[in-house]
Amino acid sequence: xxxxxxxxxxxxxxxxxxxxxxxxxxxxxxxxxxxxxxxxxxxxxxxxxxxxxxxxxxxxxxxxxxxxxxxxxxxxxxxxxxxxxxxxxxxxxxxxxxxxxxxxxxxxxxxxxxxxxxxxxxxxxxxxxxxxxxxxxxxxxxxxxxxxxxxxxxxxxxxxxxxxxxxxxxxxxxxxxxxx
Amino acid sequence: xxxxxxxxxxxxxxxxxxxxxxxxxxxxxxxxxxxxxxxxxxxxxxxxxxxxxxxxxxxxxxxxxxxxxxxxxxxxxxxxxxxxxxxxxxxxxxxxxxxxxxxxxxxxxxxxxxxxxxxxxxxxxxxxxxxxxxxxxxxxxxxxxxxxxxxxxxxxxxxxxxxxxxxxxxxxxxxxxxxxxxxx
Numbered sequence: 128x129x130x131x132x133x134x135x136x137x138x139x140x141x142x143x144x145x146x147x148x149x150x151x152x153x154x155x156x157x158x159x160x161x162x163x164x165x166x167x168x169x170x171x172x173x174x175x176x177x178x179x180x181x182x183x184x185x186x187x188x189x190x191x192x193x194x195x196x197x198x199x200x201x202x203x204x205x206x207x208x209x210x211x212x213x214x215x216x217x218x219x220x221x222x223x224x225x226x227x228x229x230x231x232x233x234x235x236x237x238x239x240x241x242x243x244x245x246x247x248x249x250x251x252x253x254x255x256x257x258x259x260x261x262x263x264x265x266x267x268x269x270x271x272x273x274x275x276x277x278x279x280x281x282x283x284x285x286x287x288x289x290x291x292x293x294x295x296x297x298x299x300x301x302x303x304x305x306x307x
Numbered sequence: 308x309x310x311x312x313x314x315x316x317x318x319x320x321x322x323x324x325x326x327x328x329x330x331x332x333x334x335x336x337x338x339x340x341x342x343x344x345x346x347x348x349x350x351x352x353x354x355x356x357x358x359x360x361x362x363x364x365x366x367x368x369x370x371x372x373x374x375x376x377x378x379x380x381x382x383x384x385x386x387x388x389x390x391x392x393x394x395x396x397x398x399x400x401x402x403x404x405x406x407x408x409x410x411x412x413x414x415x416x417x418x419x420x421x422x423x424x425x426x427x428x429x430x431x432x433x434x435x436x437x438x439x440x441x442x443x444x445x446x447x448x449x450x451x452x453x454x455x456x457x458x459x460x461x462x463x464x465x466x467x468x469x470x471x472x473x474x475x476x477x478x479x480x481x482x483x484x485x486x487x488x489x490x491x
Contacts, residue, residue, distance in 0.1 A: 161387075162387045162388060162391045163468060164468055164469060164471050164474040167345055167475070168345065168474060171345040171347075237350065237384040237385075238344070238347055238349055238384075239348065240347075241345070241346055244345055244346035245346070254350075254384065
């Protein structure tokens with residue numbers, strides 16, 4: 128019997144993944160658009176998705192801190208284990224840091240973030256053009272970093288599944304079943 | 308003791324006697340607005356405006372004001388938006404560089420509040436407009452402050468695709484704080 132992530136961790140993992148795969152391309156697409164009502168709509172949806180990711184990431188990280196994930200397979204070489212831990216750790220940091228940087232950027236640019244147009248998030252910084260531009264750069268850089276890490280993360284999962292033929296992906300995708 | 312009191316008393320007396328305030332202090336004055344975008348309040352301002360004002364705080368009802376706002380001096384907080392609102396769909400500043408307000412009457416509406424009624428002209432359209440305001444006096448400066456709602460579509464501000472009020476609300480709150488010094 129493969130040791131797996133808890134059902135809660137699995138659910139949060141895939142919901143957050145789905146939301147990131149929505150918010151990221153939306154962010155890349157929307158920022159170059161000429162100003163229009165659609166652009167303002169997309170910005171709002173992007174922010175709402177980001178706030179949702181942030182809240183789910185808080186849940187995920189607090190769940191992770193109280194529920195040990197399954198150990199990496201003993202068959203993995205040491206460098207792979209190190210790389211896996213490093214990427215996981217960074218991704219946990221980024222799913223919190225990226226929405227946070229977006230939220231702060233929005234405040235610094237003078238636009239409060241109002242979740243689903245209903246729940247206003249406090250402005251933790253006040254309007255400031257220079258700060259807004261810096262936070263934009265931070266938000267973008269963190270996203271590029273995440274982009275690279277997600278490619279490594281997905282690539283590694285596929286390698287375990289299709290080249291190593293081990294149970295790594297099944298730990299996070301229960302329907303793959305038990306291979307051993 | 309009597310002497311110490313005499314100076315401020317004389318000062319107050321001179322104000323009560325009908326000092327007229329008419330010199331706008333642009334540095335201490337502001338015209339700002341709050342629009343709602345996707346239900347998010349966003350503040351902006353107009354950097355340039357002129358005003359001819361004459362108000363006697365002892366008889367505000369006799370006051371008069373006419374204000375002209377340079378619409379191209381708008382600061383929405385976003386360069387793209389500044390360019391957008393100068394365009395035809397919004398203020399069309401090329402053909403309508405200024406908005407103006409001319410007072411017609413001022414009434415006391417109680418609780419230290421007054422209401423000015425007058426004509427507001429934006430983008431070639433003139434509408435009767437009313438705004439409540441208060442008067443505060445400090446250090447020889449009279450501060451006239453108020454807020455009133457304006458329906459942007461009444462003046463065709465933001466027409467076409469921008470007419471969708473679920474993105475940019477029709478109602479915009481206009482705030483004015485005009486600092487006026489005594490006539491010299």
